[in-house]
Amino acid sequence: MKYTDDYIVAAGEVGYDLISFDWSLIDICNYSCTYCSAGFGCSSANEKSRFYKNKNIQESYKNVLKMLSLSSIPEFEVSLVGGEPTLHPNLSDIIISLDNNKNCRDVSVVTNTSKPASYFEKLDSLNASKLSICSSIHFEHYKNTDMNKYLYLASLKHINFEPIIMLHDDTIYWDDMISACEQFLTSNIPFSVTFIEDNQYYQPHYTDTFYTTFSKYINTSTDNRYTFKSTSNTYTLSRDDIHRNNLKTFKGWTCTPLLWLIDVYGSIKNACTFESSDIAFKNLIAKKTCPLNQCSCDIKWKFNKYK
DSSP: OEETTEEOOEESOTTOOOEEEEEEOOSOOSOOOTTOTTSTTOTTTOOOOOGGGOHHHHHHHHHHHHHHTSTTSOSEEEEEESSOGGGSTTHHHHHHHHHTOTTEEEEEEEEOOOSOHHHHHHHHTTOOTTEEEEEEEOTTSOOTTHHHHHHHHTTOSSSEEEEEEEEOSSGGGHHHHHHHHHHHHHTTOOOEEEEOOOOSSOOOOOOHHHHHHHHHHHHHSSSOOEEEEOSSOEEEEOHHHHHHTTOOOOTTOEEOOOEEEEOTTOOEEETTTOOBOOTTOTTSSOOEEOOOSOOOSGGGGGSOEEO
16 A cells, blocks of 8 residues: 555554444434445335334343443443434433443534434533534435524534535535535534445445545545554545545554444444454454455544554
């Protein structure tokens, strides 16, 4: 893997040890994005939800909260995802428990923000100091009136509002994407961007025209710097740099994969190796040989890795 004719031999942050949990609270989504890696946009792949038919699944969040409160769990951050997490009937209880968990650093609700503003006002009233509302803006479902809601949510007192621009490769969505980015810049609302990654349901095609059009927004977004090293140079690269140069292939490298997935049943598996957590959670931080063809998730670019 090369960057400007320089062979990359290491990446990520040395000493980075913050565990991340992506917790799928519910197997229901009210959106059907064509690029959804979970298959919610594909009728043949989207299995009928079992959530409301299975009390064990409905109650599984209680066991997960107990596990995350164990003293053997190191400091962590958690993203509450789905499906669509705001469809979970006990989301407020989950947020309060995590906010009170001493080992939990941050709680992010990654939502399509389709709920009315009044719903998020209730979350704001929880006064949860660790809470962020990460609004994934999916332009296949975007309406111009949505921006008024985003601007309002950014004004709420107790939650941190973080818009996430889902960068669509289809040009029919570009005007709306540009308009949203410009509005956030004008309003001084920090935002981040996410590329659509190859999956079995959708293969995006980002062109040179796309990068020329959107590099301004990609490079001004928050949390957008990642370390890559050759034998003689250290580079600080943006998402734009990484995607343009396809610096996402680490298969066979030594890495400490710190992203763990919690499914609707409460099972915990590593997002890279798919290894289950052991009963005492002693394997949450461990060096592994990367088995993946592509390192698609930007949080993984922070994990220390080397050839």
